[in-house]
Amino acid sequence: MxxxxxxxxxxxxxxxxxxxxxxxxxxxxxxxxxxxxxxxxxxxxxxxxxxxxxxxxxxxxxxxxxxxxxxxxxxxxxxxxxxxxxxxxxxxxxxxxxxxxxxxxxxxxxxxxxxxxxxxxxxxxxxxxxxxxxxxxxxxxxxxxxxxxxxxxxxxxxxxxxxxLPPADWQDLVPRHDDIVAHMNQDHADALALYATRLLDQPAGDWRLIGIDPDGCDLSTGSLTTRLPFITRIRDADMARAELMRLVARARNKG
The missing domain is CATH 2.30.110.10 (Electron Transport, Fmn-binding Protein; Chain A)
Known part of the structure; x- marks a missing residue:
């Protein structure tokens, strides 16, 4: 978006x-x-x-x-x-x-x-x-x-x-940030590709998650970087998981 x-x-x-x-x-x-x-x-x-x-x-x-x-x-x-x-x-x-x-x-x-x-x-x-x-x-x-x-x-x-954003919106995300990024890159490369190609109209590539925050997440492949805004602001790892699952479902349905 x-x-x-x-x-x-x-x-x-x-x-x-x-x-x-x-x-x-x-x-x-x-x-x-x-x-x-x-x-x-x-x-x-x-x-x-x-x-x-x-x-x-x-x-x-x-x-x-x-x-x-x-x-x-x-x-x-x-x-x-x-x-x-x-x-x-x-x-x-x-x-x-x-x-x-x-x-x-x-x-x-x-x-x-x-x-x-x-x-x-x-x-x-x-x-x-x-x-x-x-x-x-x-x-x-x-x-x-x-x-x-x-x-x-x-x-x-x-x-x-x-x-x-105030600390209350992001401080609980800090200790889990790197784990979320690593998990998505290691286990959900297919979801990252769907975010990029179906939700953001980006070309196919080896898309990786490079960062996440309450408003969305950043994806990159090669020298290309793009932004995936979240539908709902997240504040912790559980909310991040729910939002990422919701977005991949939307991407699959769009296909």
């Missing part, structure tokens, strides 16, 4: 928040805007500086960045963690300005959380080659506000509680 379908009825704040998180969580890259640090050449201190970054997400939907201290944007964040991220889902629209996109403002901070680093690497496997370099570190962005254009004339401002 993509932004623009069932969840984009957009009548209630929860619907808007889900659509925004789905757009974010479906992204593999974003435009990062930082504030140019003091001492910047050309007197550009304080000016916005945009750059392209790879992104992953915490279970609560907070963006994760694995970035090098050699990059200007990292040096800017070290001086001032305030930043913006633009998530662009307009590909495929003849008029890109009618497509969905989301910009968020937040504060980026370094984190040494090993679980979050593994979430990033699972989404971007090639990053494992440099994740341990001394100049690289993982940063987590605490979102403070969002602005979403869901389509022509459908514009929404979002408060933090719509962009980030």
């Amino acid at each position: 993509a932004v623009g379908e069932d969840q984009e009825a957009m009548g209630r704040p929860d619907d808007i928040g889900l659509a925004a998180r789905t757009l974010m969580r479906g992204a593999v890259q974003a435009t990062l805007a930082t504030l140019s640090r003091p001492g910047m050449e050309g007197g550009m201190e304080g000016w916005p500086s945009p750059s392209l970054v790879l992104v992953a997400f915490d279970l609560d939907a907070s963006p994760l960045l694995l970035i090098s201290r050699l990059a200007e944007h990292t040096r800017n964040l070290e001086a001032d963690g305030r930043c913006g991220l633009l998530f662009d889902a307009t590909a495929g629209h003849a008029d890109r300005l009618t497509g969905p996109r989301l910009s968020v403002q937040g504060v980026a901070e370094r984190t040494g959380d090993a679980m979050l680093l593994e979430r990033f690497i699972a989404r971007h496997p090639s990053s494992r080659a440099y994740a341990g370099f001394r100049d690289f570190a993982l940063w987590r962005v605490t979102t403070k506000r969002g602005h979403m254009v869901a389509g022509f004339g459908r514009i929404h401002s979002l408060e933090p509680d719509l962009l980030r």
